[in-house]
Amino acid sequence: MRILDEAAIEAIAIGAAILGTGGGGNPYIGRLRCQQELKRGRQVRVVTLDELPDDARVVAVGGIGAPVVGIEKIRQGEECLRAMQALEQLTGAKMDAVIAFEMGGSNSMAPMVTAAQAGIPVVDADGMGRAFPELDMTTFSIYGHVSAPAAFADDKGNVTVVQAAASEKWVERIGRATAIAMGGSAGSAIAPMSGAFLKRAAVPGTLTQAQLLGEAVLHANRLHQNPVDMICAREGGRRLFEGKIVDLQRRLEGGFARGELTLEGFGQNTGERGEIVIQNEFLLFRRNGVVEAVVPDLILVLDHDTGHAITTEVLRYGQRCAVVGLPCHPLLRTPEALQVIGPAAFGIADVAYRPLSSSQPG
Template sequence: MTTLSQRAPSQTCRTLTAEDIEALAIGAWILGTGGGGDPYHKLLNMRILYRAGREVTLIDPMTLDDDAVVGVLSNMGAPLVGQERLADPEFALKPVRMMEEYMGRKFDAIMSLEIGGGNGVHPMLVAALTGYPVVDADTMGRAYPEAQMTSVAVAGLRCYPLTMADIRDNDVIIPRAASWRWMERISRKACTEIGSVAATCKAPRTGAEVKAHGVLYSVSNAIALGHKVREARTAHTDPIEAVLSAAKGKLMFRGKVVDVERRATEGFLRGKAVVEGLGDDAGREMVVHFQNEFSVAYLDGDPVVMTPDLICLLDTVSGEGIGTDVLRFGQRVSVLALPAPEVFLSEQGIAAVGPRAFGFDLDFTSVFEETRP
């Protein structure tokens, strides 16, 4: 199956327009599957930077030299906390400079840890300030909540070093960790202590590692997805159908949110949403669980879609992604399933991000028959 994360762009290097950045925010929020942080605040910063004459260059990952050094960037923490703290481009830049000082050299390029949500826009802030090119790739093809839930972790690549910074002038460097799970535990604890939100620079990757193990062309595909939604809105056609067509997804349910349970704990936002069916789904009920991102959806008590397939809750009218931090009573939502990047359909991938990784006693079953392992 050809998925969003597998289609190559037509250009090897291009300057992103302001319209591309707007589209990226829309597409990344959809691919965030409820997490990755709302991109809105970062989008506001990007608008200011572009008006000031700054630009971002997107490069084809296959043009990277094998020995190029690439910074892998993200915010870490609970999305709900991120909503309460305005994004600052200098906040995103600080861990990059810390990592460069630690390595004793500059980066050749930067990329996102995850294309989903605000983290899909995050490296654009750094690129606009530094002039570094952004690699058209990430390590998730969506958003996941934990450090071991990446394509590079599935491949067994090195998990350290890591740099982290908060807005209070606290800096953290983790020079070594025994495993990806230990890196997750240590960095999550540090993040929790400084307020459950931090900017990070993950273990740097070589150009060869990005080409072999990255989820390639995810930025271009998020931009293309966002453009399709914007076009549908302009033409007053159905943006949900635009997403389904562009991402080769499946509509699982339509309804109204009637209950939300959530709690911020240990640097995560955990809970579930109850959606009461409308239209053809009237009389039915879907319950969608989340840990920052949506993980498993039950329809009338039966599991019908689960990670690593993407579970996306979109506003039925606008096609806008809805984060787990802003779900509320009365929202009219469409629940979509999108195909997972192939790396997560392997035995190792399912072990890292399948339903059991989130505490569900379920064997992974894809709604996309041809992608079942």
């Protein structure tokens, strides 16, 4: 068990933005809320999966809704806590710990806030090891967890519980419609999971991974070293491209930010062309027309000079970027997982998943 201080939370926010692979929302506001909890004298305690008893009751929490709304809509601050409490009331049992749906983006912060408010620890793990757009795209759902009853709470006092669902996809559909009705975003909590299940099904160590990534960026900037090199070295990441954004197409389709990004290479990629397919997250990278990385592997678009993540909503013409590929966790590469989070699940029908190898030359 360890206790996070403000500096740790700052680093986690930076690292979680990187793990967001363009999506998942910016963790900045969540970071402020989390640090606010510390100022109130509350603690963010972290336990590893190993430290978790097999019979622990662990609830996954996070925001649901468009990240853009999440930035502009003022939160009441206890949305996820209320969703968790609705489940406690329904099941008649207290939760022992909180876990993140996704460590990528702003949903890295929500569980820490809830944990601090409830006085219980947050688990150093998550259900995606990155960000994905839908609630059912977690290793929890993929490896057999039934999310219902799942609770959704807003800033006004509305609380809804999906008590039974025909499938995990239906929890996502009804939950998302609820969040939209609640004003575009809501706090959510799904049926508790056991410690034993999480040891098998959660992506381990991702809170620490985010923290180390964030510290690498801060460290490199302080020492005027190359942050992209540091990220690749730390995580076995592979430098896919460096270039300038010369074309950007973004459109809102069916609630998703879809589009395509074109980069003109410089440095070692001079004369080359990079292309990235976007659906909330960066899903596919092509160099000179050849696919070099595809979802569920992580495609990071970083500011070339600072190493900070560039999320899809702040992309713009002329930005100088480094594109880095990170191999995803093995739990995301199984046949069951690829059915839910592989290229075909995102409508990329003509590309089969080929695992990105670690730290090979680009």
